[in-house]
Amino acid sequence: MLIRWRVPKTIQWLVKLFLIYLFIFTAFRVATVICFKPKNIAVYELGSSFWLGLKYDLRWISFILLPIAVISLFPKLSPFYSERLKKIWTGYLGIITLLVLFFYGADFGQFAYINARLNADALIFAEDPQESLQMVWQSYPVIWILIGLIGAVLMMVWMFRRTHVGVEGKNVNVHKFTYRRRWHAAALLLLGWFMASYTNSTVPYADGFCTSVSFVAQILLTRKVLQNWLLWVFVDICYIPLFIYKHLNLSAVLYFVLIAIAYKGYLDWRKTYREQLN
Template identity: 30%
Template sequence: MIAWTEAVGFVLALAMVGCSIRELHWSWPLAILSSLLYFFVFKDSLLYAEAGLQLVFALLALWGWWQWRRLGENKQPVSIIQRLPMRGWWVVGTALGVLWPSIAWLLMHYTDSDVAWADALPTALSLIGQALLGRKYIENWLAWIVVNVFSVGLFAYKGLWLTTALYVLFIGLSILGWREWQKRLTAP
């Protein structure tokens, strides 16, 4: 049976990604609402890292919304689509190397999670993806593709079929986001 929180979160999450692809700042308030609803969906499914991630997403969405709404002296947006510099790739790799095992360790020692490592990986990558999205690094879409592929398996295992379908759609939307942002890329 699909809970109303999952159904409404599903619709809001799709709208949020659609707005992100189009660089509409409304993606951020939609992210807040969807994340709060999905907190309960994941908590009830014993996916504690995913549940906690939703609360972090809600907070990060406030930051992302501020980032995307900032205007420079010329009244143009301060944040523009850009590529991640080489140093940024090192930061991403290091962050993943620290976050994934740390989150898995916390889940194994402080929860009754039955999928600690599988829950921790998309959680760690999602934190990275959200930070990249907030700064409009085009590589955020690559992070989301990886997150979504792993999440499909995780949510199917947990029997969250509507959410599994959502993440299948997210894979396609992430590819579309990558392509659309490639067209709008202003910095080499």
């Protein structure tokens, strides 16, 4: 059910980003312990080291998120002010994540190769870049590392965007139906004709009608339109005789359940909508 949040959206997003980065940093530390822990050291003896590492990680996470927190004090620069700013801040986080994963990966690889953490001594490789790159190419599966790195960054950017959308969605008020019904009717007829002309359905117009209504209901749901639930109730009712005609009796029973769920959703949203008007 939709609710109103009093905490600023940027703060909500920063909290989620903080938890994501904390998970990344902690995962690398746990992986390091699993792969390189000396056999003569018990896990419980690493508590002080983990605590020191946690404080170090918290400091770096704060540095990463501080620009968003400070610059967002100006509302027109907030990641929730416009779609463009959302992309800019998400891009910033993507670049930072790429650097974090690269240096953590390099640290992990160097420790595996020479049993030493990444430090300023690594700058010696810059004296002869060609030879250093050749050594890296021969010592590590560079292609697979790059694929994994790019995939991880893309996944993290997707998570950043999803958390942004999640925060924004929780702060969007439910609003009433304001769309032009004649355009919806035209869309229904067009999609119904498409299903009849380009599919092998035995009941093309019925399938097309139900599919098109479901499509419109989904759009209204994403737009937080109150009446989307009534449209879902209507289309679920239409689906039941269609499934019975096709001898899909279990699907017909399922859609009886979906009718109840959709109507419950309508009652909850209507209650929230009335509360927002007061």
